[in-house]
Amino acid sequence: xxxxxxxxxxxxxxxxxxxxxxxxxxxxxxxxxxxxxxxxxxxxxxxxxxxxxxxxxxxxxxxxxxxxxxxxxxxxxxxxxxxxxxxxxxxxxxxxxxxxxxxxxxxxxxxxxxxxxxxxxxxxxxxxxxxxxxxxxxxxxxxxxxxxxxxxxxxxxxxxxxxxxxxxxxxxxxxxxxxxxxxxxxxxxxxxxxxxxxxxxxxxxxxxxxxxxxxxxxxxxxxxxxxxxxxxxxxxxxxxxxxxxxxxxxxxxxxxxxxxxxxxxxxxxxxxxxxxxxxxxxxxxxxxxxxxxxxxxxxxxxxxxxxxxxxxxxxxxxxxxxxxxxxxxxxxxxxxxxxxxxxxxxxxxxxxxxxxxxxxxxxxxxxxxxxxxxxxxxxxxxxxxxxxxxxxxxxxxxxxxxxxxxxxxxxxxxxxxxxxxxxxxxxxxxxxxxxxxxxxxx
Numbered sequence: 001x002x003x004x005x006x007x008x009x010x011x012x013x014x015x016x017x018x019x020x021x022x023x024x025x026x027x028x029x030x031x032x033x034x035x036x037x038x039x040x041x042x043x044x045x046x047x048x049x050x051x052x053x054x055x056x057x058x059x060x061x062x063x064x065x066x067x068x069x070x071x072x073x074x075x076x077x078x079x080x081x082x083x084x085x086x087x088x089x090x091x092x093x094x095x096x097x098x099x100x101x102x103x104x105x106x107x108x109x110x111x112x113x114x115x116x117x118x119x120x121x122x123x124x125x126x127x128x129x130x131x132x133x134x135x136x137x138x139x140x141x142x143x144x145x146x147x148x149x150x151x152x153x154x155x156x157x158x159x160x161x162x163x164x165x166x167x168x169x170x171x172x173x174x175x176x177x178x179x180x181x182x183x184x185x186x187x188x189x190x191x192x193x194x195x196x197x198x199x200x201x202x203x204x205x206x207x208x209x210x211x212x213x214x215x216x217x218x219x220x221x222x223x224x225x226x227x228x229x230x231x232x233x234x235x236x237x238x239x240x241x242x243x244x245x246x247x248x249x250x251x252x253x254x255x256x257x258x259x260x261x262x263x264x265x266x267x268x269x270x271x272x273x274x275x276x277x278x279x280x281x282x283x284x285x286x287x288x289x290x291x292x293x294x295x296x297x298x299x300x301x302x303x304x305x306x307x308x309x310x311x312x313x314x315x316x317x318x319x320x321x322x323x324x325x326x327x328x329x330x331x332x333x334x335x336x337x338x339x340x341x342x343x344x345x346x347x348x349x350x351x352x353x354x355x356x357x358x359x360x361x362x363x364x365x366x367x368x369x370x371x372x373x374x375x376x377x378x379x380x381x382x383x384x385x386x387x388x389x390x391x392x393x394x395x396x397x398x399x400x401x402x403x404x405x406x407x408x409x410x411x412x413x414x415x416x417x418x419x420x421x422x423x424x425x426x427x428x429x430x431x432x433x434x435x436x437x438x439x440x441x442x
Contacts, residue, residue, distance in 0.1 A: 005133070006126040008307035008413025010112025012101050015054040020109050022061040028111065029065025031132035032095070033146075035125075036071060040094050048076040048084035048154070049099035050185040050243050053210030054109045058099045062111070063148050070140035072147050076154040078208075080185045080244035082340035083158035085118035089337070090157065092116070100185065100243040103220045104415065106213050118337035119316075120309040155189050162193045165335045166346045170353050172199035176234040178250075180205040180225045182218020184242035190342055194238075197346075202232050205239075214241065219248040219328050219341070226254045236349075236359075240341040245308070246328035247341040249348060251359050258368075259328040260287045262348055265362050266322055266332065267294065269351035281314045281323030281331075283307070284408055287368045288423060307413060308339045326371075369405070370427035372434040376418045376441045378411070384418050389440040397422065397433045405430070407437070 005011045005019050011028070013020040019028075036043040045066050049055035059075065066073050074091065076084060081098045088096030096114035104110075113121050140146070151157075177199045181187040187206040195201045204224060205217030217224045219241040229237040229250050237250035249257040263280070270277055279300035282290065291301045302318070304310040308329035315323050315333055324330035330344040351362060384390060390409075398407050405424040412419055420438045424430035 003123070003126055004130055006130065008309065009102065010098075010110050012104065012108060012110030012414050014107055015109050020054075020058070022057055025058050025061040025111065026065040026068075027133060027137070028129070029062045030069045030137055031129055031135075032113070033066050033069025033071040034132050034138060035128055036094050037069065042070070042072065043094035044072045044074065044091070045095045045097055046074045046076060046084060046088050046091060046093045046151075047097045047099065048079040048081070048087075048185075050101075051078050051183060051187065051208035051210060051213050052099075052101070052106050052109050055099045058109060058111070062097060062099070067146035067148060068137070068139055070144045070146050073149075075148060075150045077150070078185050078188070079154055079158060080189065080240075080340070080342070081112070082245055082336060082338050082343065083154070083161075083185075083189070085114045085338045086158060086161050086336065087151070087154060088114050088116065089118040090161075091151075098243065102243045102245070102414070103214055103218070103241040105215065106211050110414075114338070120312055120338065122313075159189050159192050159196065162189070162340075162342045162346065163197060165343045166197055167350055167354070170350060172197045172349060172353070174198075175236065175349075176200040176202070176232065178202045178204060178225060178228045178232055178234045178237040180217050180228070180237065180239040181244065182214050182220075182240055182242050183208040183212045184214065184218065184240065184244060186240050186244035186342065190238075190240060190244065193342055193346075202228065202234060204228050218242065219246050222248045222250065222256050225250050226256065230254055236352075238341075238345045241328070244341045245339045247330060247344045248328050249345070249359065255360065257359055257363075258326050259324050259330055260290045260326040260368065261363055261366065262328070262344065263322065263324040263330055264290050264293060264366055265351055265359060266330065266344075266347050267297075267299065268362060269347070269355075270322070271297065272351075272355065277320060277322050279318060279320045281311045281318070281320060283311060283325050284410070285326055285421060287326060287371060288406065289366060289368045293366050306410060312338065369423050369425065370430045371421060371423045372427070372430040374420045374434045374438040375412075376420060376438050378416050378418050380416075384411070384441065387440065390437065393437045393440045397437060400433070407433075409437070
């Protein structure tokens with residue numbers, strides 16, 4: 001299904017360039033409002049944002065667009081994406097809206113939506129919104145205009161929700177944890193959650209200025225966390241991205257664990273509590289070693305397209321609970337309706353505290369296959385699927401790897417990039433093969 005504006009995670013781009021302009025965002029909110037009013041005569045929408053300076057401008061545009069369609073608005077201010085999903089349910093809102101470009105640098109921003117149940121919306125819903133964007137506006141009369149108000153205690157409500165997902169009979173006392181919020185949406189709430197559960201918390205990446213989100217800190221730059229864990233002699237380090245829906249983990253030795261490993265750990269913790277999952281959902285990018293290890297445990301493993309929304313759709317279809325991506329988007333549907341970096345970290349900490357074992361000890365028996373990922377920037381209109389040199393290089397690598405590895409080439413749904421991933425028994429071979437394929441596009 002082809003969509004003009006929506007990617008794998010809402011609408012995203014560079015601020016000031018289409019479609020991330022105030023006039024388009026106003027039109028977008030008006031169109032969404034009209035779609036909502038087909039089934040709800042007086043919709044209520046919740047809006048949260050990350051710490052980008054452009055959030056103020058886009059928030060005002062959204063507010064105006066929704067109000068002009070007769071939709072009431074509740075403004076949350078800076079709050080993690082999963083916090084908006086939670087409050088959408090808790091406030092019985094018709095829709096949740098997040099202003100964020102997640103892990104992208106500050107010149108970018110985006111808009112994404114949650115249903116009244118706190119879940120990502122379907123491709124069909126997004127297509128309906130795009131169709132409404134092509135129609136002329138239908139402004140509400142003065143008596144029917146929507147109103148706006150602020151929910152001043154939104155961070156506190158979300159903190160209590162996060163704490164409720166951690167076992168009530170456990171404590172984090174005795175643990176020293178470095179928390180890196182990427183100067184993003186969790187800069188207030190993340191350190192507070194772990195502190196209130198008993199941990200000694202050292203905060204880094206928690207001083208946003210509107211321009212520094214994801215800049216040298218957070219899940220996409222774990223080197224800052226690794227250095228801080230060593231300097232503080234901490235037990236663990238937790239890195240979130242700009243909107244705090246993904247997690248990267250560092251232990252006291254400085255070892256970095258990605259989402260594939262943490263997903264496997266969450267599964268093993270359930271097995272240890274006699275709650276063996278029926279199945280687990282990953283993506284085309286999930287390391288093959290995880291799939292093989294789960295099958296040895298008698299657990300079915302299914303892959304989806306890349307994107308946590310597709311993982312969620314598959315989990316809901318199969319009525320399973322656990323899924324995720326190597327990037328750190330992890331889903332535990334008995335804890336939250338969407339990926340949540342803080343909640344995921346608490347699930348890992350629960351496993352550590354309850355078992356008395358370190359993360360590396362709980363991952364014994366799982367050795368990830370080396371993966372190399374090369375990002376190639378695409379020129380506007382570049383048709384990579386028709387590139388014969390790319391196809392030939394891909395075939396050569398696939399023949400060389402045989403059954404011992406994989407090649408995956410896909411366009412990013414959030415940036416103008418082509419992602420070339422090679423999985424091989426040897427790291428050097430994976431890297432050389434990925435670069436060989438990527439070179440055909442330069």
